[in-house]
Amino acid sequence: MARQTGVLHFAGMTQRQKKEVARPGETVALPALVHTSHQTAVLAPDFGSAPALCLRAAYSYPQVKRLDFGKITPQTVDFFKSVVGEAAVVTDQDDLLFYNEDQMRKYRGQSSLCVKPKTTQQVSEIVKYCHEHRLALVPQGGNTGLVGGSVPVFDEIVLSLSGMNKIRSFDHTSGILKADAGVILENADNFLAENGYIFPLDLGAKGSCHIGGNVAANAGGLRLLRYGSLHGSVLGLEVVLPDGTVYDSMNALRKDNTGYDLKQLFIGSEGTLGVITGVSILCPARPKAVNIAFLGLESYEAVQSTFKRARAELCEVLSAFEFMDRQSQWQAKRFLKTPHPLAQDDPDVDVPEYPFYVLIETSGSCKEHDDAKLETFLESIMEDGTVADGVVSQDESQLRTLWTWREGISEASNMDGGVYKYDVSLPLPVMYDLIEVLRARLDEHGLRSLSDASKPVVDVVGYGHIGDGNVHVNVVVREYNKTVEKCLEPYVYQWISDHHGSISAEHGLGFQKKNYIGYSKSAVEIALMKDIKSKFDPQGIMNPYKYL
Template identity: 60%
Template sequence: MPLIQATRYYANTTKNQKTVEYTVDKFPGYVRHDHFKKLSKEDVEFFKSVVGDNGYIYNNEDDLFPFNTDWMNKFRGKSQLVLKPKTTQQVSDILKYCNEQKLAVVPQGGNTGLVGGSVPVFDEIVLSLQAMNKIRGFDSVSGILTADAGCVLEVLDNWLAEKGYMMPLDLGAKGSCHIGGNIATNAGGLRLLRYGSLHGTVLGLEVVLADGTVLDNMSTLRKDNTGYDLKQLFIGSEGTIGVITGVSILTPHRSKAVNVAMLGLNSFEDVQKAFKQSRSELSEILSAFEFWDINALQMFKKHATPKAVMEQEYPFYVLIETSGSNKDHDDEKLTNYLEKMMTDGVAQDGVVAQDETQIRSLWSLREGFTEAMGKEPAVYKYDISMPVNKIYECVQDMRQHLKDGGVYGQEDSPVTDVVAYGHVGDGNLHLNIAAKRLDPKTSSLIEPYLFEWVAKHQGSISAEHGLGVAKNEFLGYSKSPVMIQLMKTTKNMLDPNHILNPYKVISNF
């Protein structure tokens, strides 16, 4: 397995397909596994018989490009075939054939991932779930939704809104990402503090295994204590042991009263104080607690022209959202909390959204950092988790480490900024290192230094983006040898020919 340190960056999104390098050209150490069969015309004819004339794309570079390339142009594969099944049975027929013929397959949802997990490395067949986008059912008493894996997250959320419910997760990519992909990567996002992870809200899954076997575990029960909870294997597995085709998920009531406030603070210690107090004062109505530093705000302003929210700038900001059923009650609790923060000197300034437009405006600032970073020439991007009190220590340590290494802090330095934002409620830091260009010295200074730092402080090298090809070689920093071996044993058992999403997460070759 080659080192791929330089892949944790965002290339400029304005590039066209002629300027996006193939993954295997950038990292020639990757070798196509020779036991995989090359696609033949006979194979294509079989797949055509399964999905029909409109259910595939074959040998058309322009049409294949968006399926071969991740949305930030970091990775690009060489697949010659995209299949778009409409039913679980079609997925089963496809995988059964691929397993028998040893044709490698990459399951793909909305292709909004950041670690190269949903695009080919070589010529793997892309199995797109975008045509499997039907809502199967909804129980308005229990709030349990069943749907195809290809349903777009925002579409589901809007559909549920008409019934007074909402999806239990919210992401910046909600307009494109698929619920099946969310589950396959165990996406976290902005609502985890209130509603927990997908390991808790997903009640059942329909999964097609590598040999075409359909595992029908579409349970709508909240309590089922009969043996192994098999669905948990596939949550976060990134399509390496099965293809999720259906989901049963518990959805909460949509809040009748939503408030959003933003505070300016002088230190990360104050951010922690504000969070601790929010858990006490706001308790059951607290739904989000986000933070960012002044570097993130300045990066946003560099690429956008937001309206001024506060009269002056502060070293840190937090965005707090409450959601409940009684507006007067929630308003009073939030007001008391904000007054205490100001009186105690924890917060230096604050604003409260007065209507839905202002709520969207404040959230657009927090959600706009990723897009702003993507407009930089290059960005090394990391998604890590650790104890909350260590979050900004990690950022400061990285800045100093890059300065000591001679790549940051001078006018001609390749690194231009180190930006931090994330979810304080679950210890999730999004660390972004903006640069003028990709630089081998910078890459070698960041990795594995950052992962060693995270491991030393009992953190995870991937909080919510997964491993894909970007982090698979560093799995040992978060999992023990015994755990990794058990993961490989599971892979060998469920996918003995290794046709599902090869070169990702773990490698048994």
């Protein structure tokens, strides 16, 4: 990787200055929960209160009681087998664990039935039956969500879209892809790559998440700066409504100004208004030249200045601008176990002592043009001291390596025992203040220490998408702890509201944040959302206990 040290320098390095920087509602009722601090919880069946639980430690959840939905009977199972076949109906308790438990291992439902249809017609028959018998169901994609939105709370039927995994069509001229909702994001992108196009969304979970789930959650990801949100990319949807009716707007039109744009209601609805079964999406041409610069900076103000100048000077080729604090890089270092990009020549340094790091990606159609623009930009910000150090990728392998230091943070944050994740939007000037405020608050309560194992919190790390004002706050803990949770919530949501932010930038509301929506939405907005939910799903069978 080419090195930047004060001036553009593609071979070797010069002495660089180093600065010493210190390293970094209601109450819960869990049914028959037995735990030890680092062991798996044991849950006795009890439908009287919420079965959601956190593994490895006791946790606090809103009090929830099972609503008056129908119960699964042998006749229910037989009917679903007649629709999808016996092999596509899961009733074994061990096999059901994957569908009952979320990725973070915080929430576990008690569903005794998972159905895996392969066609929209099968989904329609399943949902119609549930409607007629008032059976609650949870649409589930790759189950990679982070707010408990894709797993049951009680005994809801899991409707897995994993069997709907076909590419329906692709227009090589317009770049419009039509596909089943259960197509894995990485598979869709690989298909498009073979045809010279790119999926307008990229996530760390791309190897598991489904494009239908991405749309249902309105996922943001790493390409939003360049390609915008799914509200702009999605051209049409196929959705099975709560009564089994199929809403089909799988058109390939970029312009259709006839009436309400109903598909927008389902983008970000988290399975509460219907089951997305098909997606029509506009995909851009795949860039032929991609560069990555990985930079070290001395302050958050320098991060903002670098972003402002990158937008102006890199403009049409700027495709990603990610920031990371030193604490997040320290977490990633423990997970990746490889030399840090800015410490390749100093094996004694785990992570260089810059408080902030930035990853800039450019992508375009002409390598010489893009290289020249990036080189000019880097020379400028290095010479005036905005950036202290940096490297530039020289090939595809180095490009992927640099991305791992951003994408590996999330998984690395789980290494100590657990993590409280807050995915929020804030105005750029105050975005990093939230991390500093939370560190100070946890210190005031005597809860945080890097070295003292008796303290429940290891550290607070911050990273995210500067390009769209989205910061990921990871409170790394040795175990989930009620005292920590009470210290964090609702304080963190009130702080975000006071600073005109959103409590969820891209992960959604799910089960975790449903009771806090009032910190981001007005009473009028919430009432309108409830009216829409009631109109589409008057029985409330679609993904209950979530969202609203």
